[in-house]
Amino acid sequence: MPDIETTCVQCRETFLFTEKDQEIFYQRNMMPPQRCAKCRSKKAAARADAPTRFEIVCDHCGKHDQVPFQPKVGRSVLCRECHEASRSRAKFA
Ligand SMILES: [Zn+2]
Ligand SMILES: [Zn+2]
Secondary structure, three states: OOOEEEEOOOOOOEEEEOHHHHHHHHHOOOOOOOOOHHHHHHHHHHHHHOOOOEEEEOOOOOOEEEEOOOOOOOOOOOOHHHHHHHHHHHHHO
16 A cells, blocks of 8 residues: 555645554544644643643642642742732733
8 A cells, every 4th residue: 555645624734644643543443544643742742741730739829729730849839819919010010
């Protein structure tokens, strides 16, 4: 089977559905990919990241909150309210 040139449904770039990939897909009885490798990995990353929440204790007011990123050890973390407050303070300063 030759390589197939496919257009990514997401970014509209053409990518190669290679002979090797085709074999894997047909063996697993999967639909041919509609997205290029870049968009596929982005989608996978988004899915993996989405449910991740890190429990934090606000350095400013002591409130418990959850943030979508891993807080750095030794750095102060703020709850959403304090974070917003410090951001708007910075904007108007
Ligand atoms: Zn793409
Ligand atoms: Zn706070």
